[in-house]
Amino acid sequence: xxxxxxxxxxxxxxxxxxxxxxxxxxxxxxxxxxxxxxxxxxxxxxxxxxxxxxxxxxxxxxxxxxxxxxxxxxxxxxxxxxxxxxxxxxxxxxxxxxxxxxxxxxxxxxxxxxxxxxxxxxxxxxxxxxxxxxxxxxxxxxxxxxxxxxxxxxxxxxxxxxxxxxxxx
Numbered sequence: 001x002x003x004x005x006x007x008x009x010x011x012x013x014x015x016x017x018x019x020x021x022x023x024x025x026x027x028x029x030x031x032x033x034x035x036x037x038x039x040x041x042x043x044x045x046x047x048x049x050x051x052x053x054x055x056x057x058x059x060x061x062x063x064x065x066x067x068x069x070x071x072x073x074x075x076x077x078x079x080x081x082x083x084x085x086x087x088x089x090x091x092x093x094x095x096x097x098x099x100x101x102x103x104x105x106x107x108x109x110x111x112x113x114x115x116x117x118x119x120x121x122x123x124x125x126x127x128x129x130x131x132x133x134x135x136x137x138x139x140x141x142x143x144x145x146x147x148x149x150x151x152x153x154x155x156x157x158x159x160x161x162x163x164x165x166x167x168x169x
Contacts (some may be wrong), residue, residue: 007128
């Protein structure tokens with residue numbers, strides 16, 4: 001597994017809630033194996049929802065399978081530019097991830113970090129703490145829901161990419 005941004009000890013979340021968000025189809029438009037930063041587009045309502053969650057004390061942690069790396073469809077440099085663009089767009093909207101963790105492997109590798117395996121949770125837990133009973137996993141695929149369930153949480157939500165706003169208060 002690989003880290004784009006590691007939670008720091010100064011981040012809030014001392015056993016508070018966390019919101020684990022998949023990237024493609026949840027935070028940004030899913031364009032397949034995205035390698036062009038100019039194609040990064042936030043989904044409507046996402047920045048507002050992330051800001052509201054952060055204001056409510058949630059850590060915002062990104063978790064994403066990025067098998068395009070393992071398939072050779074884009075490079076680590078391409079992924080870095082896409083992630084930098086995502087960070088830039090979120091910052092313009094007054095929000096951003098406290099941490100972001102991804103799996104670069106193809107599904108056939110059988111690694112411990114590809115969702116629904118829990119390696120991304122394990123990696124995030126090395127640098128930030130959260131209360132799983134008050135936390136959520138939001139994804140757009142059944143593997144995201146299974147990821148949350150394998151992590152010991154019943155709070156997983158499969159959001160269609162067309163959902164206008166994830167906020168459910």
